[in-house]
Amino acid sequence: xxxxxxxxxxxxxxxxxxxxxxxxxxxxxxxxxxxxxxxxxxxxxxxxxxxxxxxxxxxxxxxxxxxxxxxxxxxxxxxxxxxxxxxxxxxxxxxxxxxxxxxxxxxxxxxxxxxxxxxxxxxxxxxxxxxxxxxxxxxxxxxxxxxxxxxxxxxxxxxxxxxxxxxxxxxxxxxxxxxxxxxxxxxxxxxxxxxxxxxxxxxxxxxxxxxxxxxxxxxxxxxxxxxxxxxxxxxxxxxxxxxxxxxxxxxxxxxxxxxxxxxxxxxxxxxxxxxxxxxxxxxxxxxxxxxxxxxxxxxxxxxxxxxxxxxxxxxxxxxxxxxxxxxxxxxxxxxxxxxxxxxxxxxxxxxxxxxxxxxxxxxxxxxxxxxxxxxxxxxxxxxxxxxxxxxxxxxxxxxxxxxxxxxxxxxxxxxxxxxxxxxxxxxxxxxxxxxxxxxxxxxxxxxxxxxxxxxxxxxxxxxxxxxxxxxxxxxxxxxxxxxxxxxxxxxxxxxxxxxxxxxxxxxxxxxxxxxxxxxxxxxxxxxxxxxxxxxxxxxxxxxxxxxxxxxxxxxxxxxxxxxxxxxxxxxxxxxxxxxxxxxxxxx
Numbered sequence: 001x002x003x004x005x006x007x008x009x010x011x012x013x014x015x016x017x018x019x020x021x022x023x024x025x026x027x028x029x030x031x032x033x034x035x036x037x038x039x040x041x042x043x044x045x046x047x048x049x050x051x052x053x054x055x056x057x058x059x060x061x062x063x064x065x066x067x068x069x070x071x072x073x074x075x076x077x078x079x080x081x082x083x084x085x086x087x088x089x090x091x092x093x094x095x096x097x098x099x100x101x102x103x104x105x106x107x108x109x110x111x112x113x114x115x116x117x118x119x120x121x122x123x124x125x126x127x128x129x130x131x132x133x134x135x136x137x138x139x140x141x142x143x144x145x146x147x148x149x150x151x152x153x154x155x156x157x158x159x160x161x162x163x164x165x166x167x168x169x170x171x172x173x174x175x176x177x178x179x180x181x182x183x184x185x186x187x188x189x190x191x192x193x194x195x196x197x198x199x200x201x202x203x204x205x206x207x208x209x210x211x212x213x214x215x216x217x218x219x220x221x222x223x224x225x226x227x228x229x230x231x232x233x234x235x236x237x238x239x240x241x242x243x244x245x246x247x248x249x250x251x252x253x254x255x256x257x258x259x260x261x262x263x264x265x266x267x268x269x270x271x272x273x274x275x276x277x278x279x280x281x282x283x284x285x286x287x288x289x290x291x292x293x294x295x296x297x298x299x300x301x302x303x304x305x306x307x308x309x310x311x312x313x314x315x316x317x318x319x320x321x322x323x324x325x326x327x328x329x330x331x332x333x334x335x336x337x338x339x340x341x342x343x344x345x346x347x348x349x350x351x352x353x354x355x356x357x358x359x360x361x362x363x364x365x366x367x368x369x370x371x372x373x374x375x376x377x378x379x380x381x382x383x384x385x386x387x388x389x390x391x392x393x394x395x396x397x398x399x400x401x402x403x404x405x406x407x408x409x410x411x412x413x414x415x416x417x418x419x420x421x422x423x424x425x426x427x428x429x430x431x432x433x434x435x436x437x438x439x440x441x442x443x444x445x446x447x448x449x450x451x452x453x454x455x456x457x458x459x460x461x462x463x464x465x466x467x468x469x470x471x472x473x474x475x476x477x478x479x480x481x482x483x484x485x486x487x488x489x490x491x492x493x494x495x496x497x498x499x500x501x502x503x504x505x506x507x508x509x510x511x512x513x514x515x516x517x518x519x520x521x522x523x524x525x526x527x528x529x530x531x532x533x534x535x536x537x538x539x540x541x542x543x544x545x546x547x548x549x550x551x552x553x554x555x556x557x558x559x560x561x562x563x564x565x566x567x568x569x570x571x572x573x574x575x576x577x578x579x580x581x582x583x584x585x586x587x
């Protein structure tokens with residue numbers, strides 16, 4: 001690196017790092033034209049897909065989004081200062097049916113192509129260098145060049161700016177997980193802690209043996225696939241034909257049900273005009289509260305109102321025969337109705353209860369339900385999954401898709417509030433980020449074949465008498481025991497327990513503050529905040545390890561893309577800083 005060249009180090013070359021680089025390429029002609037710059041990408045995995053979306057993983061694993069709903073390119077709906085640089089969605093690039101749930105290998109290839117196109121679009125004086133290593137430390141003075149130390153390299157990379165786009169993080173075990181792991185070692189049991197399923201060693205889970213699984217989200221779906229089709233089983237229509245090498249999975253969770261199926265039809269007609277009750281003005285008011293805001297008290301009612309508006313706008317405009325009043329009259333009363341008066345308003349205007357939006361029932365469908373035996377629970381859960389599949393693939397239930405659009409709108413607004421706790425993210429994932437319909441049909445087939453059993457809601461696990469035992473609130477008094485336990489969920493990305501040495505060092509030194517356990521950043525541009533809340537002029541961070549984690553690094557076209565907005569703001573701030581630095585040096 002020559003003395004006259006500025007240096008930007010991006011730690012993490014997956015979708016978020018690639019997205020930031022794309023915004024640097026888009027904004028450089030305006031903010032950094034003609035100035036030399038070295039961009040160093042630090043990631044042991046290939047640029048583009050990174051660890052999670054790498055091409056080298058099982059071809060059986062799918063994305064949980066339609067190929068037409070995945071893009072890495074901005075459009076005019078993204079509220080940003082930088083220029084729009086359009087590009088193909090996954091399905092346009094791959095030339096596949098837009099309603100296909102593409103494999104993750106194909107998504108990895110798409111991400112590699114996006115990265116290559118981004119590098120080609122950079123100005124001639126901007127050079128990109130990939131370092132296939134782990135970054136283990138960042139230090140340096142606030143007003144001077146930073147040093148980024150890499151594993152296995154004696155000399156650090158010198159950086160005028162550092163951006164941490166680390167993605168999802170591994171974590172040390174919490175107290176409960178540590179106790180379970182210790183018990184497993186002492187008694188010859190198998191305990192697989194929270195992890196990325198594609199990276200887990202599943203070989204200790206033996207054929208025909210029971211396995212308790214805690215977690216019913218997307219990590220479980222991956223586990224289910226790898227332990228069934230991944231071991232030679234196959235589907236003949238709606239029937240699963242075992243290979244004989246599968247374990248028997250018993251799955252439960254806090255909710256006790258899988259995430260709701262992806263919706264299986266396209267949108268037609270008028271979209272709900274969102275945001276309506278939870279937009280920029282409401283976020284401004286929340287941020288301006290002298291004593292701060294409480295999510296449950298101040299934010300959740302606005303979210304309920306917004307999602308209700310989306311639901312009923314669609315019902316009244318697309319299915320008016322299922323309502324008793326005109327939309328204009330209902331909308332006027334809905335706008336001023338409070339929690340006490342809203343149920344009566346909805347009941348009078350919407351006769352069929354199945355057309356009314358009940359967020360509590362959607363979120364906790366087993367709440368209050370009790371079964372006398374696990375056999376009865378199996379029948380009940382299969383009926384629940386079948387009903388969910390039917391509804392989510394029925395265009396007559398299109399208000400569900402309107403609620404999904406409302407969820408995306410809400411997510412875009414929540415980014416500005418910083419970390420608002422785990423409740424929202426779990427609720428969003430359950431309603432909007434569930435598995436493809438075919439995966440739920442496979443789940444039903446596995447249940448009928450005796451390879452998969454349901455444990456219910458409020459699942460608890462104890463380690464006693466040399467085994468693991470699972471119980472749930474749904475079947476009081478019943479127990480299932482096994483010599484293997486899998487925690488089918490991602491590790492929590494907290495700074496206190498992360499295995500990432502770089503972040504742990506920043507936290508230990510007081511150079512990184514936390515908000516809800518996540519890395520605290522300035523919501524305006526992603527600058528890292530120290531424990532006193534002071535932003536670092538030369539360190540930025542973007543992604544799920546921060547309190548401005550927003551939505552995924554890629555998103556649906558024409559939905560505002562909160563991550564794209566964050567990437568653009570960070571890229572413009574970084575380029576402006578580097579330009580001004582060069583100007584001062586030249587003066």
